[in-house]
Amino acid sequence: MERESLFGLNSVAKCYGATTALREVSLTVDRGEVIGLIGANGAGKSTLTRVISGVSLPDSGELFHDGHLIDLAVYSPAVASRLGIRVVYQDLSLCTNLSVFENFCVEQHFAVAKGFGWRKRALADTKRALDDLFPGHDIDPRAQLSKLSISQRQMVEICRAITMKDLRLLILDEPTSSLAASQAAQLMTHIATLKKRGVSILFISHRLGEGIGIADRIVVMQDGAMVWEGPNVSVDQTSLVEKMIGKRLSSPERFGTASVQNKPVGNGGRVRIRTNRLSCDGLVDVNVEFRSGELVGIAGLDGNGQREFLKALFFTRGTTKGAVEKAGRLAYVTGDRKKEGVFPMWSISDNMSIVEINKAPLFGRLDLGGLAAKVREWYTNLSIKAEGPRTAILSLSGGNQQKVIVARALLADADVIILDDPTKGVDVGTKEQMHQLFKKAAENGKLLIWYSTEDEELVCCSRVLVFRYGQVVEELKNGVISKDRIIEASFHGEHLADRTGRQGNKTKRRANEILIPLGAMLAVFFLSGALQPAVLSEFGIDLLVKASIPLVFAALAQMYIIGLSHIDLGVGAYMGLVSVLCATILRQHLGLGLGLIVVTIVGYGLIGALIYLRNIPSVIVTMGMSFVWVGIGYTLQPGPGGQPPDWLVKIFNLHLIVPESVLIILAAGLLSFLFCRSRYGTVLRGFGNNPVAVERSGWSILKAYVSAYVVASLFSVIGGVAMTASAAGSDINATASYTLLTVAAVVIGGSELIGGVVSSFGTVIGAITLSLIGALVGFLRLNSSYVTAVQGGLLIAILAFRLLRKGEL
């Protein structure tokens, strides 16, 4: 059947430093075609994806869309998105601080209609999309993403991509890795639907059976080049593997369902691990006993407590929430090498010996020569492909990096080796090597506990424990272990579902967060009123609130910076400078004064740009700038004084029905709140949580950083102006202590220091509370030096209390 070409690559090459990731790859994707992209690690699949989606530009070669040559000078993820190209990555690109439908909006910024009421429309669209793709799902589109399980998140991720309007080319990178079988089947059905609609799909998966099943054409890559392509009917799993590794497999049955004969392991081994009613982190009453010489497999659908079990075995001591008895040394081998495996700046040698050195006393001298010898031994044993043990580890391919991490445990001669999906994303050849290593280690008397998401790997184990809902639902013994039995057992235990009760009350938390600061504020207010009745009058309220205005605005400014997971050490100094400018230059030359203030706002935007472009920590830049602001302030006005323009003082002293100060802070809170809920405000919050993901959706990180910093500076400017107006003068040192106070206000108000969770009204309340504490200390006739200590203490208390509530303390 003749198909039109949708996307094409012609002789595309890409190098990353010394590594050639793509070698003159030419590929055509036809309309309505499903291509299964298969390849070992380092084959170039990820690079190919990045090139097609505009994330990376090729060094040479051409890209075509609908037959037209693409202008590489302007090609970017945003352009690719407009061409209808969408990628669903293996590492989820969702923002955990946003709700499900907000995550959809961040992605489809071309699709969602603008204007008032966009949130309701987006919510309806999202619900419809989820129902379409995964009927029977249990996801609440209003739920904050952090409350969803991994498989739910993957569903959201896929749904978000698939429902993109004008989708032409969909690239799925290991989409079913976290899905249940039923959901994976729903996905495959939908892919078939998309195909009929003319959408092309590039399906990347290590699960060869899947790829063959769904694809029209299979493309095999190896070492950056395309080594084979052909219709799916002409291959099977075994021949695909042979094409990948370039040689015939020793035993063709490996990928079949025949159970491999398991060597029975003697029961005479010493008990190394015993658990008694282990019930933490979602596990429920797990009782196991593992001995030396065992190769124990851990299986089941991903996310049913397997990882928690492994980590509990490694970390838990004592008798909290069920006992874990351990004998001998444990070592942990992780499959997530980038996040928790590799030490990126070190060599292979340092990475390999890091567990072994734990045997030495903390401040004792290391036997560097002995370590080097051991490293050489294992370096050769595992045939690690590099220039030598002292090569930087990041120059290695993923598979070889994984070998180093496995070597870590072997070099240290640990008695118990815990393997957390060590072969995920690793090429077939290395996988084989690792299986042999594990078997040999068990034969040598080690206990290996091996969790794998690829069921067929575990057929060589002496027994396999299948997990479901945090419990062991089946133990497959010697002789009956096969991929089919494991899959079947993975679905046992449905009746155990309600025992774990992991579905928390989502809405409850949000309501709580504003009550605490509100309660604190009212408590301090009424306490002050008890000591000094004038506080409770309208005049008293006006006075106190007026005094808190500078802090309110400074806190709101800090909130936007904290929303990016940064911190601004110069917010007080900047406000002080604005205040000085108001009291000095603004009075004499209105134009010049305003101009200078605008210049400083631009300066703040540049700070944001600098932080992003140069990857300088915000702490340092803002610390440096705080000195610059103070320096300018000193130069303009060496001591307190100055006078604001008369019209300014008039504006801030209007006599309205409600105290003007109260109106001002309410307006500030409302303005900030509306901005955060706006389209771009949501995007900014997303950036504070997962900048990589939001950027991939086509938004500019640079613009976001600059915007956040400019918005922050605008709030500071208003605060500085208000401060001068009410104080009728300025002092560059007045706001020196604002850094801690603004952070405290933001935190007390319910925002979080990392992760982009912000609350505008909470921040306002927090600022007022802190300001009131200052007054309260005065009413209690305490030494004013105690004020900062009390305020700092409150901050620490709130943070500790939050930890307590999360149960992590």
Place this chain on the structure above:
Amino acid sequence: MRFNSKSVALNLRVVKGIPWIWAAVGAFLMWVALGLFAHNLNLESLIATSTNASFLAIVALGQMLVITTGGGAIDLSIPNVITLSAFLSAGIASGSDLKALYAVPVVLLIGAFVGLVNALTVLFLRIPPIIATLGTGYIITTAILIYNPYFTTAYVAPVLLHIARDRLLGVVPLVVLITIAIVILLSLMLTWTRYGKCLIAVGQNLDAARLTGMPVNLIQGIAYVLCSTLAAFGGIMISAQVNGAFLGLGDQYLLQTVGSVVVGGTLIFGGRAVPLGTLLGSLFLVLLVTAMQVAGLKIGGQFIAEGLFIILVLFRLLAVLC
């Protein structure tokens, strides 16, 4: 997010070069420039400056350890510990050599205690280091303000004066020798001991470090304790040098310690520490401040210059290495 690919790529290049080279070059150029400008380009001026640099270096080496723990950790309580230690050492020793004998250990212990408080707040209350040390700093300031009215000492114990001001064989200042000894000790610690390797590991990847079984909390905690103890020691020396103590004594050291550490090649995100670089960076910075004063820059101008300097250092340091 501790490591993104950009910073890792930059850091890999850094690994290949000599990390302290820029601090050395900068210090040398600054010394020559200052000497030519003030007409005193000789060894004596260098030795005099190096005494001042030593006070900064002692404290900066502590900051270096905290920064190395990674995750953007910076100890913002250092200036307050310095001031507190200055007050306490001068106050307790009260000009007597005998009292100085127990004043010094007491002050060092208090410094260690502050470090412990920092560590506990960061590691168990999970409060980000910047906030935690900021808070501790404020509490210390409150303590100083309460203590201040009772502080009456007009002079410092002779033995402390001797260490801070005198020279070995009339040539090398004692305090410089002490500083060099500390640099050597720390360098050895970082390369030859398990603690040093673990500290660097923690700074590179905390999750991975945990999974190797090392006591990550203890390792970070020790860094904070060492940092505050060094700050306390620095405070004792500084108070001996200025012959007393005053509010705000330690304030200038916040920016300057960070500057010295970063100029010297230690990575701001953690995972690599360069003691020699920190020492040379301190020298660079002190020369810079002296140059500004010689050039007649007023306090406002000096602030602006220092602020821009630290931003420029990080800006250019990373730009040059690209």
